[in-house]
Amino acid sequence: MAHKGKVYVIDDDDAMRDSLDFLLGSADFHVTVFESALNFLDALPTIGFGCVVSDVRMPDIDGLELLKRLKAGGSLFPVVIMTGHGDVPLAVEAMKLGAMDFLEKPFEDDRLIGMIEAALRRAEPGIKTEAVTIEIQSRLASLSPRERQVMDGLVAGLSNKLIAREYDISPRTIEVYRANVMTKMQAASLSELVRLAMRGGVLKD
Amino acid sequence: MGIEGSGIGIWDLDILTNALFWSNTTRILFGVSKDLPLTYDLFLSLLEPQDRARTDQAVRRSVETGCTFDLQYRVDRGPQSHHWVRALGSIVRDEKGAPRHISGLVIDIDEQKQVEEALRIRESHLRSILETIPDAMIVIDGNGIMQFFSRAAERQFGHAEQEAIGKNVSMLMPNPDRDRHDGYLERYASTGERHIIGIGRIVTGQRKDGTTFPMHLSIGEMQSGGKPYFTGFVRDLTEHQQTQARLQELQSELVHVSRLSAMGEMASALAHELNQPLAAISNYMKGSRRLLAASADPNRSKIEGALDRAAEQAIRAGQIIRRLRDFVARGESEKRVESLSKLIEEAGALGLSGAREQGVQLRFNLNPEHDLVLVDRVQIQQVLVNLFRNALEAMAHSPQRELIASNARVADDMIEVAIFDTGPGISDHVMSNLFQTFYTTKETGMGVGLSISRSIIEAHGGRMWAEANRSGGATFRFTLPASSVESVTNGT
Numbered sequence: 001m002a003h004k005g006k007v008y009v010i011d012d013d014d015a016m017r018d019s020l021d022f023l024l025g026s027a028d029f030h031v032t033v034f035e036s037a038l039n040f041l042d043a044l045p046t047i048g049f050g051c052v053v054s055d056v057r058m059p060d061i062d063g064l065e066l067l068k069r070l071k072a073g074g075s076l077f078p079v080v081i082m083t084g085h086g087d088v089p090l091a092v093e094a095m096k097l098g099a100m101d102f103l104e105k106p107f108e109d110d111r112l113i114g115m116i117e118a119a120l121r122r123a124e125p126g127i128k129t130e131a132v133t134i135e136i137q138s139r140l141a142s143l144s145p146r147e148r149q150v151m152d153g154l155v156a157g158l159s160n161k162l163i164a165r166e167y168d169i170s171p172r173t174i175e176v177y178r179a180n181v182m183t184k185m186q187a188a189s190l191s192e193l194v195r196l197a198m199r200g201g202v203l204k205d
Numbered sequence: 206m207g208i209e210g211s212g213i214g215i216w217d218l219d220i221l222t223n224a225l226f227w228s229n230t231t232r233i234l235f236g237v238s239k240d241l242p243l244t245y246d247l248f249l250s251l252l253e254p255q256d257r258a259r260t261d262q263a264v265r266r267s268v269e270t271g272c273t274f275d276l277q278y279r280v281d282r283g284p285q286s287h288h289w290v291r292a293l294g295s296i297v298r299d300e301k302g303a304p305r306h307i308s309g310l311v312i313d314i315d316e317q318k319q320v321e322e323a324l325r326i327r328e329s330h331l332r333s334i335l336e337t338i339p340d341a342m343i344v345i346d347g348n349g350i351m352q353f354f355s356r357a358a359e360r361q362f363g364h365a366e367q368e369a370i371g372k373n374v375s376m377l378m379p380n381p382d383r384d385r386h387d388g389y390l391e392r393y394a395s396t397g398e399r400h401i402i403g404i405g406r407i408v409t410g411q412r413k414d415g416t417t418f419p420m421h422l423s424i425g426e427m428q429s430g431g432k433p434y435f436t437g438f439v440r441d442l443t444e445h446q447q448t449q450a451r452l453q454e455l456q457s458e459l460v461h462v463s464r465l466s467a468m469g470e471m472a473s474a475l476a477h478e479l480n481q482p483l484a485a486i487s488n489y490m491k492g493s494r495r496l497l498a499a500s501a502d503p504n505r506s507k508i509e510g511a512l513d514r515a516a517e518q519a520i521r522a523g524q525i526i527r528r529l530r531d532f533v534a535r536g537e538s539e540k541r542v543e544s545l546s547k548l549i550e551e552a553g554a555l556g557l558s559g560a561r562e563q564g565v566q567l568r569f570n571l572n573p574e575h576d577l578v579l580v581d582r583v584q585i586q587q588v589l590v591n592l593f594r595n596a597l598e599a600m601a602h603s604p605q606r607e608l609i610a611s612n613a614r615v616a617d618d619m620i621e622v623a624i625f626d627t628g629p630g631i632s633d634h635v636m637s638n639l640f641q642t643f644y645t646t647k648e649t650g651m652g653v654g655l656s657i658s659r660s661i662i663e664a665h666g667g668r669m670w671a672e673a674n675r676s677g678g679a680t681f682r683f684t685l686p687a688s689s690v691e692s693v694t695n696g697t
Contacts, residue, residue, distance in 0.1 A: 013481045019488035026495040057477070084480035106484035106523040109491035109516070172666065172686070179541045179579060189527075189539065 003030040005120040006050025010034045010066070011082070012058045016105075020053065027113050037061035041069060049077065051100075051119045053112070056083040056090065064090075067097035078119035080112070083191075088157040091191035095198040102195045136200035139185050147184070150177040154190060155197045216292070217308035218245060220268055231311050234290055235280055253279040253287050264294075268304055271296050277314065289318035341439040345374045347432055349390050361420075361441050363413035374437075379411040394433070402426055402435070407442065418443045472530040479526055483519045490516035528583045529657070540579050540665075542688045545620065546571045548578075549610050552586045556593030560608070565600060570611040575620045577688040580665055585685070588658040588669075592624045592681050595654070599628025599679065607676070619667065619684045627678040631671060639671055658683075 007029040009020045017033045024031045032047070034040040037054065038061055052070075056063035063081050070077060078100040083090060091102045100119045103112060143151060146167075153163035160178065164171040187193035214231025218224070225243040232239060235251050249257050256278040267274040273295040279287035294309030335342055341358035345351050354369040362369070362377055369376075375386040392398065405423035412418065419442040427434050494512040497505055528539070549569060560567055578585075593608070600606045609625040631639065640659045662669040667684035674680040 013485075015485035016481055016488075019485035019492070023488040023492035023495075026492040082484075084477040084484075104523075104527070105480040106487045106520045108520065109488065109495075175540050175579060176688075178539075182539065183541060 004028045004117065006030045006032070006048055007116055008032050008034065008040060008047070008050050008052045008077075010037055010040050010052065010054040010058070010063075012036060012055065016055065023109055024053075024113070024116070027109070029116065037063070037066040037069075041066070044073075044075070051116045052077050052079040053116065054079060054081060056081055056094070057085065064093060064097060067094065067099055071098050078122065080115050080119060082107075088155070088190050088194055091194040092155070092157070092198075095195065102191055104189060104191055133199060133201075136196055139196070140200045140202065142184050143181065147177050147181050150174060151181045151185070151193065151197065152202070154178065154181070155194050155202065212313045214311040215308070216294075216311055217306055218264075219306055220304050234288070234311055234313055236282060251280055253281050264307065267294065267296060267307060271298075271304060274309075277318075288313075289315040339440070341441075343369075343374065343377075343437045343439065345435050345437070347390065347394065347434070349373045349375060349387055352434065358439065361412075361418075361439060362410065368413075377410055379409055379417050382408070383411075410439065410441075419446055472526065476526045476530045480523050483523045483526075487516045487519040487523075490519070524583050525587065528581065529587075539583075540581050542577055543580050543582050543585075545576050545578050545612055545622065545685075546573065548580075548582060548585055549589060549622075552589035553593060553610075555586075556590035557597065557608070560597055563597065563601075563606065565597065565606040565608055568607070568609045570609060572612055572614075575612050575614045575687065578620055578685045579688045580685055581661075584661045585665075588661055588683065589622075589624075591654045591658050595681075596624060596626035596628065596679075600626055603628055603678075605676070614687065615684060618687050620687045621682055621684045623680055623682045625674055625676075625678065625680045627676045630673050630677050631679050636671065640669070 004027070007024050009017055009024070009031060011017045011020070011033075012035055014035075017035065021031045021033050030050075032050075034043070037058060040052070040054075041061070052066075054063045054066055061069070063083075067079060067081075070079065079098070080101045080103060081094045081099045082103045082105055084105045094102050100122070101115045103115065140148075149167060150163055153166065158166070160171050160174045164174045181187075182193065185193055185196050187196055212230065214234050215226075215228040216231050217226040223245045225245055225248060227235065227237075227243055229239065232241075235248075237243070237247075237251070241247075249261060252260060260276060260278050263274050263276050266272070273293070275291070275293050277289060277291045279289055282288050291312045291314045292309060293312070294307050296304045297306040297308055299305040336356045339357060341361045342353065342355040343351060343358050344353035351369050351372055351374050354364070354366045356366075358369070359365055364377075373387070375383045378386065389400070393400075393402070401422065402424045403426075405421060407419060408422050409417050410420040421440040421442055423438045425436045425438075427436065490512045494509050494516075497509055497512070502508070546569070549571065553567070553569070557565075557567060596608050600608070605627045607625075607627045609623075611623050611625070613621050613623075615621040640655050659669040662683045662685070666686050669681070669683035671679055671681050
C-alpha cells in the first residue's frame with residue numbers, strides 16, 4: 001500500500017509511542033518512533049521529509065526546546081505538539097516557536113490524522129492549503145466586537161475575572177461572551193482556541 | 206497645770222477683747238516664742254492658708270450658737286511643711302449667760318495624721334488596682350454574705366455594689382449551685398476539705414438579668430478578727446470561649462483549603478499521568494477500528510461500534526480529568542448554552558445504568574420552558590452522575606424505589622434541579638457534614654463527590670443543598686444560571 005507520508009513520533013512514554021505507531025500505521029503513514037528528542041535530532045540529517053509528532057514534557061530536550069533547535073537549524077519539517085497538560089501559555093509558546101498544531105491528550109484519531117495530512121500538504125512547495133485558513137477567518141469575522149475582545153483576552157491567557165475588569169463588564173456577562181466565542185470558533189478547549197486564533201492570524205510573534 | 210508637758214496645750218480667747226492666751230505647750234505647737242503678744246489674727250496667720258477660713262468660721266459659729274467645737278487644722282511650718290493639730294473648745298459664759306470666753310485644748314495629731322494619710326494612699330492604690338483588673342473580686346464572710354463587690358464584679362454580674370453587699374453570694378450562681386452553696390460553706394467549715402479554694406475551677410455564673418456565663422473562679426481564704434473570709438476572683442470566659450470557637454473554625458477552614466489544594470495538586474498530577482494511558486487506549490482502539498475496515502468479519506460493524514464507544518470513553522475520561530484540574534486550579538469552567546433535559550438524559554445513561562434491572566422507577570419531570578442553562582456540560586454531568594449513583598446506592602435496600610428528576614424556574618435568572626429518592630434519608634448528624642471534603646458514609650467512598658459537586662455548582666453561581674422529602678428519602682437540589690434567549694441567538 002502506498003504511504004501517505006512519513007511521520008516521526010517523539011514521546012518518552014512507551015505506550016504512547018507504541019499506540020501512535022499502531023494508529024498512524026493503520027492510517028497508512030510510514031511511522032518512525034523516537035524515545036527522545038535527542039535521538040530524533042541525531043537522526044535528522046539522514047531521514048527524509050516528514051511530519052514530526054512530539055510530546056512536550058520530556059527529559060533533557062522537551063518539545064519547546066526541540067522546536068527552537070529545528071527553527072535554528074532551518075528545518076522545514078512541520079511539527080505537531082501533544083501535551084497531557086493543555087494550558088494557554090504553553091500552546092501560545094509552541095505556536096510562536098513554529099509548531100504547526102497543538103493537541104491535548106487524549107485526542108480523536110481523526111483530528112491528529114487530519115492535522116498530519118494538512119501539515120504534510122502545506123509544507124510541500126507550491127501547494128497552499130488556504131481553504132483551512134479562509135474557513136477560520138470567516139469564523140473570526142462572525143464574532144461581534146465584544147466577543148473579539150473576550151477572545152483576545154482568553155488567547156492572552158487572562159482569566160474571566162481579569163477580562164471582566166479590563167472591559168468593566170460583569171464576569172457573568174464574560175461567561176456568556178466566552179460561550180459564544182467558543183461556539184462560533186468551534187473550539188473545544190482553550191488551547192484549541194489559541195491554535196485557531198493563531199492560524200487565523202490573530203496572534204503574531 | 207498637770208496637762209502641760211503631756212503634749213496637750215491650753216488656750217483661751219476673750220470674745221469681747223479678742224485677747225488670746227496660749228500655754229507653753231500651745232506656743233511650742235504653733236512655733237511661737239514665750240513672750241510674743243498673741244492676737245486672734247496672729248493665730249489665723251499661723252495656719253496653712255487653706256485652713257484659715259474654715260477655722261475662723263468654726264470659731265464664729267461656736268460663739269454665735271454656743272456649741273462646742275472640735276477641729277483639725279494644719280499649722281504652717283514654712284514652705285512644703287506643716288504640722289497637724291486638733292483643737293477642742295467650748296464657750297464659757299458670764300453670770301448673765303452671755304458668751305464671754307471660748308477656751309479649750311490643742312492636741313498634737315501630726316503622727317496620727319501621717320499614718321492615716323499613708324493608709325489612705327495605700328487604699329486608693331488598692332482600689333485603683335481592683336478597678337483596673339478585668340477580673341471581678343468579691344469578698345464573702347463565713348456565711349456567704351458579700352462584704353465587698355468590685356467595679357468589675359458590677360460589670361460582670363450586672364448588680365450594683367449596694368445591691369450585692371449584705372446579700373448571699375449564691376445570688377450570683379444558677380441552680381443547683383445556688384441552693385447548695387450554703388452547704389458547701391458548712392462542709393468546708395466542718396471538714397476543711399478544699400474543693401475549689403486555692404485550686405480554681407471553671408463554673409457558671411448568673412447575671413442579674415438571669416443569663417448565665419462561663420467563668421473561671423479562684424478563691425483565697427483569710428482570717429480577720431477570728432472569723433473566716435473568702436475572696437473570689439472571677440474571670441468571664443465568654444469572650445475567651447468565643448475566641449476559641451472562632452480559632453477552631455479558622456483551623457478547620459484552613460484544613461479544608463489545604464485539602465482542596467492537595468486535591469488540586471493531585472488532580473494536576475493525575476491529569477498528566479492518566480492522560481498518557483488514556484491517549485494510548487484511544488489510539489489502540491482507533492487503530493484497530495481502521496484495520497477492521499478492511500476485514501470481512503460478519504461482526505465487523507458491531508466490533509467497530511464497540512471500539513468507537515470504548516475510545517470515546519477514554520477521551521471522555523481525559524476531559525473529566527482536564528476540567529477537574531482546570532476547575533480546582535483556576536475555578537473556571539468552559540460554559541456553553543446547554544439543554545438541561547439533554548444533560549440529564551445523558552448523565553442518566555451513565556449514572557443510572559442498571560437502575561431498571563434493580564427495580565427502580567425513573568421519572569424525569571422536565572419542563573421544556575426552563576430548559577436552557579449556561580453551564581460547563583462535563584462538570585454538570587459529573588454532578589448529576591454523582592447524585593444519581595448516590596440515590597441508587599441509597600435505595601438499594603428500600604422497599605419502594607423511585608427516582609425523580611425535575612426542574613423549575615426559581616428566580617428570573619436561575620433554574621432549580623431536584624433529584625428525589627425514596628432511600629432511608631439523611632440523618633441530622635450526616636446532614637451537617639454532608640458537603641465536607643473527605644466526609645463519607647460509604648465504606649469505599651473518598652468523600653469528595655458531594656464536596657466537589659457543590660464547589661462546581663457554586664462556581665456556576667448556583668447553590669446546592671439536601672433536604673428530607675415526603676417519602677422519608679432525600680432530595681438534593683441545586684440551581685443553575687438560566688440562559689437568556691438573546692445569548693442563545695447571539696451564540697448560534
